[in-house]
Amino acid sequence: MLLRLPVSVTEAQQYLAEGAVPVGGATLVWATWQRDGFPEQAMSLRHVPEANVLGPRSLGAAVVLERIDDRVPRVLRDAAASVGTGAVRRAATVGGNLVGSALRCLLPAALVLDARATVLEPDGVRETDLTEVLAKRHLLLGLHWREPLASAHCKQPGEAGGRPPLVVATAVHEEHEEREGHTASRRLRVAVRDGYGVLTGSVPYSTGTADNTDNADGTGSTGTEQLLRTLRHSAFHTLSPAAWEEVRRQVTGVLASAG
Structure with a gap:
């Protein structure tokens, strides 16, 4: 070769x-070439x-x-x-x-x-x-790519020869800057590797709607919960409860980091 x-x-x-x-x-x-032969x-x-x-x-x-x-x-x-x-x-x-x-x-x-x-x-x-x-x-x-305001990644532990471990990635990008009399527009993107497939979803929001102040019941802010509901019922409705909890945790954190 x-x-x-x-x-x-x-x-x-x-x-x-x-x-x-x-x-x-x-x-x-x-390894494939050793088994099937090397290209010229x-x-x-x-x-x-x-x-x-x-x-x-x-x-x-x-x-x-x-x-x-x-x-x-x-x-x-x-x-x-x-x-x-x-x-x-x-x-x-x-x-x-x-x-x-x-x-x-x-x-x-x-x-x-x-x-x-x-x-x-x-x-x-x-x-x-x-x-x-x-x-x-x-x-x-x-x-x-464009530089994100914030991003995060998590890969759960996996077993050798077993199902590929769950991967969750998130990022927030600014779509329109804040101007006098207008709030900034942002987009939250989420990707989840569940098995060998990858699910993706995104949702736009304005600054202020994803404030991460906890509610009395500990579920997080109304804005964050609304974004999570939109994602859950669209792109990620097939995820298991455990996988969705990882998405919820990471989305809450990345929105807080984006400010």
């Missing part, structure tokens, strides 16, 4: 057109600058999970830290996790950030949404 290591997008396009198979961090494909050519984006971006609003597909730090939002940082062991995180890449993995541990975080994807094709680079990337298994070059 010939491993191609392009140093530019143009060179990567050339190798892709010649039939080179993307390798990612090789943590997922190596493989390609890693580890030396392509656009695939190695790491910042507050963008993340390259070739970045290994161990490198993801506080330059990205908390939800994405915590999601990366929850993947496998230290050895896995030192080799696994963002692109491999999102496109090559059945678990896609980074997907809920990327969805609540409303991330857009840049993909590399033989005839050029273009932007698309994550739904298309996953459905068509495009070669991911990177992700970009």
Whole structure:
């Protein structure tokens, strides 16, 4: 097998057109290749600058999970830290996790950030949404998003060989800034990996409607409860009571953090 290591997008396009198979961090494909046979050519984006971006609003597909730090939002940082062991995180890449993995541990975080994807094709680079990337298994070059006001992530403990552990990710984005005589408009996004599937939902709200002052019965503010009811009866009605309680806990916290 010939491993191609392009140093530019143009060179990567050339190798892709010649039939080179993307390798990612090789943590997922190596065992398959050992079983089914190695391709004639493989390609890693580890030396392509656009695939190695790491910042507050963008993340390259070739970045290994161990490198993801506080330059990205908390939800994405915590999601990366929850993947496998230290050895896995030192080799696994963002692109491999999102496109090559059945678990896609980074997907809920990327969805609540409303991330857009840049993909590399033989005839050029273009932007698309994550739904298309996953459905068509495009070669991911990177992700970009707007900085959230607040975000959070939780992955429950799982058993080896058992059902994938529950993952809950949340983020709040500002949609319209506060102006004189008008309140700010925000959007709460929630994504839940329940088994192998991912449920998503979002709800807009104005500042003041999600104030987190506890009511006498301890259920939380009227505004927060209204947002939770909207989410529960739309996107997340199939969740178990235990899973929904984790969503409730995290939504209450992220709304408080957003202020």
